[in-house]
Amino acid sequence: MPNKRFQNALNVKEQKTPPIWFMRQAGRYHTHYQSLKKKHTFENLCKTPELAAEVALGPVREFDFDLAILFSDILFILEGLGMDLVFDPGPILKEKLNKNNYKKYQNVENAINFLEFQAKALQLTRNKLSDDKSLIGFVGGPWTILRYALGKNRNINLSEDIFINEYLEKVLIPLLKKNINLQIKAGAEVVMILDSGLDDISTLNLEIYLKNFLSELAANSSKNIGYYAKGLSNENYLKLCKLDFPGFGCDSSIDLKNLLKNNHNKFFQGNFDQNNLLLNLNDFKKELNNFCNNFISLSPKQRAGWICGLGHGINKDTNEEHVHIFIETIRKTFI
16 A cells, blocks of 8 residues: 555545655765765666665665655656766756757657666665555656756747747657656656746746646646646745646745645645754754644644645755654654
């Protein structure tokens, strides 16, 4: 059986204790990951299914998270399309996407075949994962992937950039749909679409993006897809929540308590500020207590659909003991 708390949250069922998972919970802050990284490159850890499964399982064993997450990277989708991607140590594309070369990078079938290592990693992770834990996958959000492909300093105007609209419509959106389906068929109970590059998106770009592209991803979604956005105002986040995704993740700037109070049929993941995990022990506990008090004022019925986590990925300098304390505190508070 998958994790009961996680399944209850996905189905917006009333429960006292929320499930817990962290974005990047398998990563550089964790001793288990560090020991594997001494022997293998990041790419090898991601692309070798046995290693990817071992990385994903580490934090579940250590901290008792409610679920494991596919260990991979959002940019492998660009490598699958033929772009030359290296990690040194962060991602570097040797050639940026532009109006003169974008037609070289359009083979969706080649790309999805390339990503088969993700399916194998999910299958192995599920086989080794205890029966009471859930498993999720993830893909990058179209805007975030596009920003990397074009280069972060390139200005985007969706009302004028014809080739960018074409690339989103004919390549990235169809490929993301196939990638999501690949992960679900391999055993992921949910695939999160992680769009963390929305910080400086203009009002006009956001309107076009929601209407023409995100709505297309949401239209065919079942309860297997969630969408995480970082960098939006509360006002724009509410616009986002009108899309047909079954659930959403949000950063620490969003009023998640208010979303839950007015929620009827969606799950919401978030949103403790990940930077608070870097504080000294007393200050960290103070912030965590404030976070708990904010949600404990809601009844279990009002908290239905809440998946507890961070506003973004866990920082590499996080003290592992703080992760233990976070999980233990949440479960002791919400009982």
